[in-house]
Amino acid sequence: MVQQLSVTEFLKKARSLPIIDVRSPGEYDHAHIPGAISIPLFDNEERALVGTKYKQAGKDAAVLLGLDLVGPKLVGFVKQARKLNPRQKEVLVHCWRGGMRSGSFAWLLDTAGLTASTLVGGYKAYRNAVLESFSEPRTLLILGGKTGSGKTDILKELARQGEQVIDLEGLAHHKGSSYGAIGQPAQPTNEQFENLVYAQWQQLDRKRRIWLEDESRNVGACFVPMAIWQQMRTAPVAFVDVPKPVRICRLVNEYAGIDHGLLVAATERIRKRLGGKATNDALAALAHQDYATVADLTLAYYDKAYLHGLSERDSSSVYPLVMDEDNPVQTARQLIEWANTQAESEVLR
Structure with missing residues (x-):
């Protein structure tokens, strides 16, 4: 039967x-x-x-x-x-x-x-x-940082060190910026993205904290579920501050050698925000495969945009973690120490 x-x-x-x-x-x-x-x-x-x-x-x-x-x-x-x-x-x-x-x-x-x-x-x-599930309150911690800070690798390392993580960019097949779809599989529909988030949301222990990357509401064509987004916006942020030269090096390693046409198209998409001269300079650098200059020029826009978003949060909820090198293992360890301290202080209140 x-x-x-x-x-x-x-x-x-x-x-x-x-x-x-x-x-x-x-x-x-x-x-x-x-x-x-x-x-x-x-x-x-x-x-x-x-x-x-x-x-x-x-x-x-x-x-x-x-x-x-x-x-x-x-x-x-x-x-x-x-x-x-x-x-x-x-x-x-x-x-x-x-x-x-x-x-x-x-x-x-x-x-x-x-x-x-x-x-x-x-x-x-x-x-x-x-x-309905996304409205359920969870203990969220947000991993912040400017473009090129290696947040995805830090999330993976947090998971390896026993933390609960939801990689929204991984589920959306997009890294969030104009260049975010390059080298990624096709994005799921927004409905399927929600289904994928739900699958992880439900599997995680409700009594333990969950790390997510600091995102715009949209990750490419996918939108973070509103109820989760609202929780993310009020959650504590660990802002990993990595020097610009280190971030440029990471971005060059990630994007150098990828389809030239896709890089050109991604640069053109942010022309209005980047400015005509900076865009033309970036395109000229691309033509000469000078990826470091391209990264340097585009980061001027992305850094400004990210810091603007960060400024809209309650400053008391932002914890700056200055890192001199690109070291996801060490960064994850320090983030866990901070998170444990946060949890202890909450208990004492």
Whole structure:
């Protein structure tokens, strides 16, 4: 018998069982539960046909058309599902609203000897849970620093040293600046970005602090969920202050040799903010592969923009950590010491 699970129960089981998303490929590609496998009941064209039939001739006619389309695929569905969990023969299934698509698919698998559970309310219920979860108060610490300070590597080192971390730029496939998409995979949709953030947000221990990088609201085309963003803006900031020459060296190592056209386009995108002369000088330096000069010129804009954002915070919540070298391991150690001191002072209050 097919069991129906709440979002909480469904995701708890998903830690050890495969999820089958039976929505159309278009729905899945737009956004899905991280880790879910797409086995669509209807392809994009078939879904459109069934929807049109429903509007024109009613539910019964749409169901009959659906059966005609799905009939030849039934054996294939069962074979694909069995391969996902051949030993336990148990899977999770969901569609958009927990209706006919997932119910029919789960019934088929149950009939074929598999154990299938469905998600009450479907993907729509999951999305409601995603958005609601971000309002839950957490203890956040923000890692700040000017462009080129190595914040991503510091976050990774914090994680290696036992801290809880959410790498928003890593999830968004973007480093935040005009140059941020260079060398990165295509960005997820904003909805999928939220799903990815939620997957980590829910897994982390609610009683322990979480480190996030100081970000603008948007990371490329993705937007940090508003409820998390609001918590980030009031959280303490550890501002890692690294000398400009050290930051230039890091940026040269990251971007030198990358597609010249992409670097030119990224520089042109900030022409108005950088200024005409600085932009032209940066483009001339690019033409001569003088990446250090390009970094030096563009940092004039990015440093000013970052410090402006930092000035809008309560100064008493900003902790400056001056580092003379690019050393993520040592920086992470000092940040943990500061965070522990912060936690102790909170307890004593």
